[in-house]
Amino acid sequence: MKLLAWYRSAAAKFFHRSETADDMDEELRTHIQHRADDLERSGLTPDEAERRARIEFGGYERYKEESHEALGGNLIETAVQDIRLSLRTLRNSPGFTFAAVATLALAIGANAVVFGIMDGLVLRPVNVPHPESLWAIEHFESYPNYIDLRDRNRSFDSLAAWKMVFTGLDTGNDPANATGYATSGNYFDVLELQPSLGRFFHSTDEHGPDSAPYIVLTWAYWHNRFHDDPSVVGRTVQLSKHPFTIIGVAPRGFYGTLLFGAPDFFMPIVNQEQVDGQDLLNARGDLQGIFETLGHLKPGVTPAQATTDLKSVAAYLEKTYPKEVGHRDYTPAHPGLFVFGGPARAFLTGLMLLAGLILLAACANLGSLFGARAADRSREVALRLALGSSRRRILRTLLTEAMLLSLAGGTLGLLGSVVLLRRLSMWQPFPTAPMRLPVAPSATVYWVALILALVSGLLFGVVPVRQVMRANPYEVVKAGSSGRIGRRITVRDVLLVVQIAICAVLVTSSLVAVRGLERSLHSHFGFDPRNAMVVNVNLPQAGYSGDQLPIMEKRIVQAMEAIPGVQRAGLATNYPPLVYAAATGTHIFKDEARDLRPGNAAAEPYRYDVSPGYLEAAGTALLVGRDFSWHDDENAPRVALVNRELARKLFGSAAGAVGRYYKLADGTRVQIVGVVEDGKYLSMTEDQESAMFLPFLQSPPKASDLIVRSNRDPKQTVTAIRTQLHQLDTGLPADIDTWNNFLGVALFPGRVATMALGVMGLMGGMLSITGIFGMAAYSVSKRLRELGIRIALGAQRTELLQAALGRALKLLTLGSAAGLVLGLLATRVLGSIVYGATPRDPVVLGGVVLAMALLGLLATWIPAQRALSLDPLILLREE
Amino acid sequence: MPDHAQLLPGTLDLLILKAVSLGPLHGYGVLLRIGQISDSALLIEQGALYPALFRLVRQGLLKASWGTSENNRRAKFYELTAAGRKRFREETEGWNRLATAMASALAAKAEEV
Numbered sequence: 001m002k003l004l005a006w007y008r009s010a011a012a013k014f015f016h017r018s019e020t021a022d023d024m025d026e027e028l029r030t031h032i033q034h035r036a037d038d039l040e041r042s043g044l045t046p047d048e049a050e051r052r053a054r055i056e057f058g059g060y061e062r063y064k065e066e067s068h069e070a071l072g073g074n075l076i077e078t079a080v081q082d083i084r085l086s087l088r089t090l091r092n093s094p095g096f097t098f099a100a101v102a103t104l105a106l107a108i109g110a111n112a113v114v115f116g117i118m119d120g121l122v123l124r125p126v127n128v129p130h131p132e133s134l135w136a137i138e139h140f141e142s143y144p145n146y147i148d149l150r151d152r153n154r155s156f157d158s159l160a161a162w163k164m165v166f167t168g169l170d171t172g173n174d175p176a177n178a179t180g181y182a183t184s185g186n187y188f189d190v191l192e193l194q195p196s197l198g199r200f201f202h203s204t205d206e207h208g209p210d211s212a213p214y215i216v217l218t219w220a221y222w223h224n225r226f227h228d229d230p231s232v233v234g235r236t237v238q239l240s241k242h243p244f245t246i247i248g249v250a251p252r253g254f255y256g257t258l259l260f261g262a263p264d265f266f267m268p269i270v271n272q273e274q275v276d277g278q279d280l281l282n283a284r285g286d287l288q289g290i291f292e293t294l295g296h297l298k299p300g301v302t303p304a305q306a307t308t309d310l311k312s313v314a315a316y317l318e319k320t321y322p323k324e325v326g327h328r329d330y331t332p333a334h335p336g337l338f339v340f341g342g343p344a345r346a347f348l349t350g351l352m353l354l355a356g357l358i359l360l361a362a363c364a365n366l367g368s369l370f371g372a373r374a375a376d377r378s379r380e381v382a383l384r385l386a387l388g389s390s391r392r393r394i395l396r397t398l399l400t401e402a403m404l405l406s407l408a409g410g411t412l413g414l415l416g417s418v419v420l421l422r423r424l425s426m427w428q429p430f431p432t433a434p435m436r437l438p439v440a441p442s443a444t445v446y447w448v449a450l451i452l453a454l455v456s457g458l459l460f461g462v463v464p465v466r467q468v469m470r471a472n473p474y475e476v477v478k479a480g481s482s483g484r485i486g487r488r489i490t491v492r493d494v495l496l497v498v499q500i501a502i503c504a505v506l507v508t509s510s511l512v513a514v515r516g517l518e519r520s521l522h523s524h525f526g527f528d529p530r531n532a533m534v535v536n537v538n539l540p541q542a543g544y545s546g547d548q549l550p551i552m553e554k555r556i557v558q559a560m561e562a563i564p565g566v567q568r569a570g571l572a573t574n575y576p577p578l579v580y581a582a583a584t585g586t587h588i589f590k591d592e593a594r595d596l597r598p599g600n601a602a603a604e605p606y607r608y609d610v611s612p613g614y615l616e617a618a619g620t621a622l623l624v625g626r627d628f629s630w631h632d633d634e635n636a637p638r639v640a641l642v643n644r645e646l647a648r649k650l651f652g653s654a655a656g657a658v659g660r661y662y663k664l665a666d667g668t669r670v671q672i673v674g675v676v677e678d679g680k681y682l683s684m685t686e687d688q689e690s691a692m693f694l695p696f697l698q699s700p701p702k703a704s705d706l707i708v709r710s711n712r713d714p715k716q717t718v719t720a721i722r723t724q725l726h727q728l729d730t731g732l733p734a735d736i737d738t739w740n741n742f743l744g745v746a747l748f749p750g751r752v753a754t755m756a757l758g759v760m761g762l763m764g765g766m767l768s769i770t771g772i773f774g775m776a777a778y779s780v781s782k783r784l785r786e787l788g789i790r791i792a793l794g795a796q797r798t799e800l801l802q803a804a805l806g807r808a809l810k811l812l813t814l815g816s817a818a819g820l821v822l823g824l825l826a827t828r829v830l831g832s833i834v835y836g837a838t839p840r841d842p843v844v845l846g847g848v849v850l851a852m853a854l855l856g857l858l859a860t861w862i863p864a865q866r867a868l869s870l871d872p873l874i875l876l877r878e879e
Numbered sequence: 880m881p882d883h884a885q886l887l888p889g890t891l892d893l894l895i896l897k898a899v900s901l902g903p904l905h906g907y908g909v910l911l912r913i914g915q916i917s918d919s920a921l922l923i924e925q926g927a928l929y930p931a932l933f934r935l936v937r938q939g940l941l942k943a944s945w946g947t948s949e950n951n952r953r954a955k956f957y958e959l960t961a962a963g964r965k966r967f968r969e970e971t972e973g974w975n976r977l978a979t980a981m982a983s984a985l986a987a988k989a990e991e992v
Contacts, residue, residue, distance in 0.1 A: 023955075024929075024933075026953070027906060027929070027954075027955045028926070028929060030905070030906075030907070030948075030952055030953065030954050030955070031905075031906045031907045031910075031925065031929075033950075033952060034905075034907035034948065034950060034952065034954070035907060035925065037950050037952075056924075056925050057924075057925045057926045058924040058925060058926035058927065059926060060926065062926070063926035063927065063929055063930060064929075066929075066930040067929045067930045067932075067933045069930070070929075070930040070931070070933040070934040070937060071933045071936070071937055
């Protein structure tokens with residue numbers, strides 16, 4: 001009842017705020033008039049009566065205010081008042097306000113960005129119905145193996161599979177490169193998707209090779225290339241010169257089952273040979289057939305049960321096809337990030353942790369600044385207490401201040417992170433490989449930023465609470481501001497040390513990363529990417545297949561070498577080393593081996609089918625033996641080149657390997673005719689791997705990349721290459737880029753890691769500067785009088801600085817040392833992401849010490865100047 | 880001028896309830912009525928009446944409505960609600976008990992102890 005009445009009056013007040021105020025005003029005025037009427041009747045003049053009435057009424061504003069409060073529902077007004085007061089206070093100290101808002105904006109912004117990336121890549125599942133029961137086998141597989149997996153497992157409703165295809169899509173007059181998924185017929189049904197236009201293809205459409213010439217466009221491709229034209233359904237387009245009918249458009253927001261991919265279309269995998277130029281449907285041993293296998297688990301089946309189930313299928317495959325299938329390890333994972341999932345997750349989690357630490361450091365920083373301010377304002381607080389203000393009210397204003405700052409900082413940080421995330425989601429780091437970063441800011445990011453802002457506001461807002469609660473108005477007013485200086489260790493000191501340590505960790509790890517990146521840019525790859533172009537001539541896309549391929553490829557190599565300035569040209573299949581982080585490993589056997597099952601393999605080198613001239617074009621040194629010639633064709637004895645590592649593995653030494661034989665996976669005997677230097681093949685950070693090079697004329701026809709070494713300007717070379725290709729066949733599409741640019745892909749993870757750590761390190765550094773600065777400035781201003789007396793008594797400058805800043809510097813040293821040790825421990829993890837990242841590097845150690853010393857110098861410079869320029873006379877007079 | 884007794888905390892509310900219980904009154908009227916029934920022995924600053932009035936309204940013990948005063952001025956009139964009447968009875972009893980107890984306590988003489 002009472003509560004109800006209170007609510008009613010509060011609600012009425014809220015909605016009719018001005019009405020209530022007018023009402024109250026009128027009522028109080030009426031009272032005074034009534035009193036004046038009475039007084040007038042008793043003989044006073046009207047003016048005098050009015051005056052007396054007012055006096056008798058007492059403090060009009062005060063009672064009005066009290067009445068308001070008595071009426072309830074004053075929260076909003078008090079809040080508005082608090083905010084107004086806080087704004088005024090903050091305006092009075094613009095330096096503090098700016099520093100606080102900037103610090104928070106940076107810290108919250110960093111968190112929002114990292115969280116946005118994490119949300120887009122790790123937390124959010126692929127955009128299909130029921131993603132929680134969707135599991136994938138995330139590694140390369142052959143198509144026949146996939147069929148067995150699909151039919152023999154008992155855990156999945158059904159299994160779909162897909163591989164990537166790179167081709168050209170020609171609507172009749174505008175051929176353009178396009179990437180797509182070649183999928184099993186059941187792909188869309190397994191994912192439970194419905195088309196936004198037209199229809200999907202199904203497993204019932206598959207009737208053997210090349211039986212389903214249909215494609216489904218992604219919504220984005222339909223939107224961008226076909227401008228939302230609904231009449232595209234039913235139209236026929238050319239993929240690699242083969243007609244395909246557009247039968248539908250995938251739902252909006254569906255970008256396939258790889259989070260960072262952006263395919264243009266989907267086609268049935270049974271038609272893959274028309275686009276790939278080689279048949280993968282029957283090649284059980286060829287692991288390029290399938291990129292990823294995925295499906296929904298049956299209700300009640302756990303991932304662990306599925307793993308066991310798949311293991312039995314793997315055992316069956318290994319037993320039934322001993323020659324083609326080795327040990328397979330099927331562990332289902334949630335799809336989306338493919339094999340990059342593990343490292344990406346680990347890296348992002350680490351980054352999130354660092355960002356969290358930064359925010360924590362920022363809070364510690366602001367907390368101590370706030371505490372210092374509260375101490376400086378203890379006189380004001382004491383006065384307010386003495387004048388009857390309640391402690392609660394004072395705390396509320398302090399907290400309001402903290403909240404205002406953190407909300408302002410949070411808003412700024414969020415704005416910055418939105419801009420950054422938008423740009424990131426548009427980012428195309430690799431011109432030749434379409435990529436999509438699904439990190440556009442979402443509602444979740446906004447919420448996280450808001451919550452972070454509020455929490456950090458609370459965190460640093462409560463620091464001065466104890467101080468205010470303990471404040472004794474009489475003491476403070478009496479004693480003035482020269483409180484005693486604590487010699488014991490305070491919370492503030494601990495906060496500062498922790499913060500400096502965090503900063504030192506960040507500085508250390510970013511330095512380690514930068515050094516590692518620098519080293520990997522100048523390391524030896526086993527080839528020379530400078531002055532070399534990688535030309536991807538997509539012959540299958542131009543309609544060449546089978547035996548036509550090598551003939552055309554030979555003509556192209558010869559045409560390239562005819563270009564003036566070109567020293568050598570050669571081609572390689574399976575992507576040249578360090579291009580697209582792609583390479584194919586294959587089993588080989590000792591010559592005497594009889595049982596050619598994968599378990600008995602002598603090694604698993606990367607395999608490159610290369611043309612004569614490739615070694616020179618790539619700049620790979622031949623250590624002993626001879627290079628291939630155009631006579632090493634299908635009619636000649638089978639030969640091979642191996643790298644030093646493989647020679648060592650097989651025969652103990654490079655020199656001893658030449659002339660010896662070994663066996664390929666299919667049992668073919670090949671003779672080693674030469675040994676080449678070791679290099680990097682798949683990634684910068686790999687251990688030394690073995691590799692072999694076979695003459696492409698002795699291998700099955702396959703699409704390949706061309707390496708062209710030229711001493712001319714790259715631009716001119718590109719033009720010349722295009723002209724030559726055009727003369728050979730006007731319809732030849734070609735991607736041309738420098739090998740160095742392709743290395744960008746291999747360096748990408750390291751670059752991103754370095755960049756992220758660098759930014760974090762910078763922020764950590766800035767935070768430490770403000771932290772140390774705050775602490776030093778505060779301790780100087782607190783001890784102005786003491787310092788003044790010291791000067792008056794003839795203290796030397798060094799003694800003075802020692803007194804003023806000794807504590808700050810001690811804390812700095814302590815924090816830096818702790819941070820350096822922690823940082824060196826932490827950077828062991830970095831070694832897997834950044835090539836050559838090692839903490840045992842004098843440059844890193846020196847760099848960290850120097851950086852921290854510089855930070856300290858920078859942060860204590862102004863307070864030191866202030867301490868040194870004190871005039872004792874003025875100081876002592878003031879007190 | 881008679882000696883003014885200081886108002887004990889909490890007694891103002893009871894006085895207001897008493898004043899209003901005798902018939903609807905506007906704020907100034909409440910003040911006059913209190914002066915009248917207490918023989919002007921109790922004095923409060925006039926403005927202090929209003930926070931108390933609003934507090935009682937908020938507690939649902941009084942209700943207010945605009946009307947016209949005897950001076951022909953627009954004024955807000957207060958009257959007891961049912962809850963107000965109940966509270967007034969309880970508080971009066973409470974006060975009487977306390978007053979009796981205090982009176983007998985203060986009247987005690989040495990030989991009675």
